[in-house]
Amino acid sequence: MKAARRFPERTQRSVFDRIRGGTVNNVCAYWLAGRCTRNPCRFFHPESLPSHPPKQSPYQRPKTCPKTWRRSPGDGVKNSSISPSGVAAKKMSSSSPIDCERKTPEDGVKNSSVSPFVKNSPIEKDSSSERKTPEDGVKNSSVSPCGVAAKKMSSISPSDSEHKTPEDRVKNSSVSPSGVAAKKMSSISPSDCEDKSTPTNPDKVCKYWLLGNCVRGEKCKNLHSWFCGNGFSMLAKLEGHNKAVNGIALPCDSAKLYTGGKDNTVRVWDCHTGQCVDVVNLSGEVGSLISEGPWVFVGLPNSIKVWNSQTQTELTLDGPVGQVYAMAVGNDVLFAGTQAGIILAWKPSSETNGLDLAASLKGHSGGVISLCVGAKWLYSGSMDNTVRVWDLNTFECIHTLKGHTDAVMSVLCWASFLLSSSLDGTIKAWAATESGNIEVIHTHKEEHGCLELCGIQDAEEKPILLCSCNDNTVRLYDLPSFTERGRIFAKQEVQAIQIGPAGLFFTGDATGQLTVWKLAGEPIAVAS
Known part of the structure; x- marks a missing residue:
C-alpha cells in the first residue's frame, strides 16, 4: 500500500496562516486604484509600480489620471467617467460589470433608503466636495453637486472595503457597515422638501410634518404649523376620542x-x-x-x-x-x-x-x-x-x-342670506327675490369639496365664515368679500365646528382630535 504524499513543489499555505499574518504576494487592487483604506492590508503594497505593470483592469484608475475613474470603450459602459469631486464605488466580482448611470441629487432622493435609526435626519445636498485620502476613509465624506450615484460592492464584505459615498446610503441596495437594513423612503419627492431656510408655501402645511417625520426641519419649503394667518391662535388640544x-x-x-x-x-x-x-x-x-x-x-x-x-x-x-x-x-x-x-x-x-x-x-x-x-x-x-x-x-x-352638483354638506343662515356648501367644491349664497323665489346671488369656488360651515364675529363684530374642506383644512373668510384671513390644518377632515363664548371656537377632525381656538382682540385679515 502506498501512502499519499504531497508534491514538494506545490507548497500551500493554511488559511489560518493568513490571519494576523503578513502580506501576500498579490498586489492590492484597491492600492492600484488609489483608494485602499486598510492599514495594514493583507495584500502587497509595492513602493513603486513595476516596470511592466499588469494589464489595466477596467476597475482601476489609470496612472496618468489618478483622480478619475473610467472604463475602456470596449467595456460597453457609457458615461462612466466621474469628476474629481465624486467617488465611485463599483462591484468587484467575476461577473460582468454593472452599468452606473449619472443621477442628480433629486434622483438620489427618489426611491431612497434610510436607516430606521436615522429616518428623521435630513437628507441634505452638499454644495462642495473634498478629495479624501485613503487614511481618511469614507467618514464625513462630501458629495459634489453633480450627484454621482454609487453602486454597492456586493461581492466584498463590509470589513474588506468601506468605499461608500452619501449616495450609497440613500439607494435601495445600501447597507450600513454594522449590517442595519435600510428603509425605503420612496414617497418623498424633491419638491416636497427643498433646501430652503424659510417656507415658500406659507399657506400649505407639510404633510410629513403632520405625521411627525419631515426630514427637512427648518429647511422645508412648506409650513410647519397647525394654522397660518393672523387674528386667531390655538389654545389647546383635547385628547380622548379615537x-x-x-x-x-x-x-x-x-x-x-x-x-x-x-x-x-x-x-x-x-x-x-x-x-x-x-x-x-x-x-x-x-x-x-x-x-x-x-x-x-x-x-x-x-x-x-x-x-x-x-x-x-x-x-x-x-x-x-x-x-x-x-x-x-x-x-x-x-x-x-x-x-x-x-x-x-x-x-x-x-x-x-x-x-x-x-x-x-x-x-x-x-x-x-x-x-x-x-x-x-x-x-x-x-x-x-x-x-x-x-x-x-x-x-x-x-x-x-x-344648483349644486354633489351632496349638500352644510347650510347656514347669515343675515338675510342662506349659505350652502357642497362636495362639488362650491359655497353658494342664496337670497329671496322680489318674485318670492330663492336664487343664487354668489358662488365661491374651492379647489376641494366643502364640508362644514360655521359663522362667528370678531372683536369688531365683523362676520367671519369658517369652512372645512376635504383637504384637511378649515378656511376663515371675511364676509361678504370671501377674503381669506387664515387657515387651519388638521391630520384628517374636520367634520365638526362649534362656536363658544368670548371668541372661542372648537374643531373636531376624523382622527378624534379636538382643538380649541380663540380669535384675537384685534384680528388682522390676511389676503388669499
Missing part, C-alpha cells in the same frame, strides 16, 4: 363641553381645566350632537338621546330610521334629519313631560345631512344635491333649491 368627532355642543350656563364621535362615546370636558370628566358609552355611533339651552341632543342610529345638563334628566326618542345625521331646534320644535331622507319633528308635551313626534317631513330622495333654522323657515341639505325650504308652522316644503 375616531372621528361628529358633534360638539356647549350648553348655556354650563362649564362643560360635550363632544360625540364615531367611537360610540360622548365625552364631557371641564372648560376650565380642559380635562375629560366623564365618558358616556352609547349603543352606536354619534352622528350629530347639538344643545339648546340646558338640553343636549345626541343623534344615534334609530334613536335620539336627550339630556338635561342641569337636572340630569334623560330621555330617549324613537322613530328615526337609520343614522341621525343632523339636528336643529326652531319654534320650540326639535328637527332631526335621518339617513332615510325623512326629517322628523318633535314638540314638547305637558302631559308626558317629554317630546312627542309631531310630523314627518318627506321630500328628499337622499339622506338629510344638514339642517338650520332661519326666521320662519327650516332649511335642509341632502345627499340628493338639493336644499329644501320648509315652513316651520305647517311643515310643508315651499321651495326646492337646485
Whole structure:
C-alpha cells in the first residue's frame, strides 16, 4: 500500500496562516486604484509600480489620471467617467460589470433608503466636495453637486472595503457597515422638501410634518404649523376620542363641553381645566350632537338621546330610521334629519313631560345631512344635491333649491342670506327675490369639496365664515368679500365646528382630535 504524499513543489499555505499574518504576494487592487483604506492590508503594497505593470483592469484608475475613474470603450459602459469631486464605488466580482448611470441629487432622493435609526435626519445636498485620502476613509465624506450615484460592492464584505459615498446610503441596495437594513423612503419627492431656510408655501402645511417625520426641519419649503394667518391662535388640544368627532355642543350656563364621535362615546370636558370628566358609552355611533339651552341632543342610529345638563334628566326618542345625521331646534320644535331622507319633528308635551313626534317631513330622495333654522323657515341639505325650504308652522316644503352638483354638506343662515356648501367644491349664497323665489346671488369656488360651515364675529363684530374642506383644512373668510384671513390644518377632515363664548371656537377632525381656538382682540385679515 502506498501512502499519499504531497508534491514538494506545490507548497500551500493554511488559511489560518493568513490571519494576523503578513502580506501576500498579490498586489492590492484597491492600492492600484488609489483608494485602499486598510492599514495594514493583507495584500502587497509595492513602493513603486513595476516596470511592466499588469494589464489595466477596467476597475482601476489609470496612472496618468489618478483622480478619475473610467472604463475602456470596449467595456460597453457609457458615461462612466466621474469628476474629481465624486467617488465611485463599483462591484468587484467575476461577473460582468454593472452599468452606473449619472443621477442628480433629486434622483438620489427618489426611491431612497434610510436607516430606521436615522429616518428623521435630513437628507441634505452638499454644495462642495473634498478629495479624501485613503487614511481618511469614507467618514464625513462630501458629495459634489453633480450627484454621482454609487453602486454597492456586493461581492466584498463590509470589513474588506468601506468605499461608500452619501449616495450609497440613500439607494435601495445600501447597507450600513454594522449590517442595519435600510428603509425605503420612496414617497418623498424633491419638491416636497427643498433646501430652503424659510417656507415658500406659507399657506400649505407639510404633510410629513403632520405625521411627525419631515426630514427637512427648518429647511422645508412648506409650513410647519397647525394654522397660518393672523387674528386667531390655538389654545389647546383635547385628547380622548379615537375616531372621528361628529358633534360638539356647549350648553348655556354650563362649564362643560360635550363632544360625540364615531367611537360610540360622548365625552364631557371641564372648560376650565380642559380635562375629560366623564365618558358616556352609547349603543352606536354619534352622528350629530347639538344643545339648546340646558338640553343636549345626541343623534344615534334609530334613536335620539336627550339630556338635561342641569337636572340630569334623560330621555330617549324613537322613530328615526337609520343614522341621525343632523339636528336643529326652531319654534320650540326639535328637527332631526335621518339617513332615510325623512326629517322628523318633535314638540314638547305637558302631559308626558317629554317630546312627542309631531310630523314627518318627506321630500328628499337622499339622506338629510344638514339642517338650520332661519326666521320662519327650516332649511335642509341632502345627499340628493338639493336644499329644501320648509315652513316651520305647517311643515310643508315651499321651495326646492337646485344648483349644486354633489351632496349638500352644510347650510347656514347669515343675515338675510342662506349659505350652502357642497362636495362639488362650491359655497353658494342664496337670497329671496322680489318674485318670492330663492336664487343664487354668489358662488365661491374651492379647489376641494366643502364640508362644514360655521359663522362667528370678531372683536369688531365683523362676520367671519369658517369652512372645512376635504383637504384637511378649515378656511376663515371675511364676509361678504370671501377674503381669506387664515387657515387651519388638521391630520384628517374636520367634520365638526362649534362656536363658544368670548371668541372661542372648537374643531373636531376624523382622527378624534379636538382643538380649541380663540380669535384675537384685534384680528388682522390676511389676503388669499
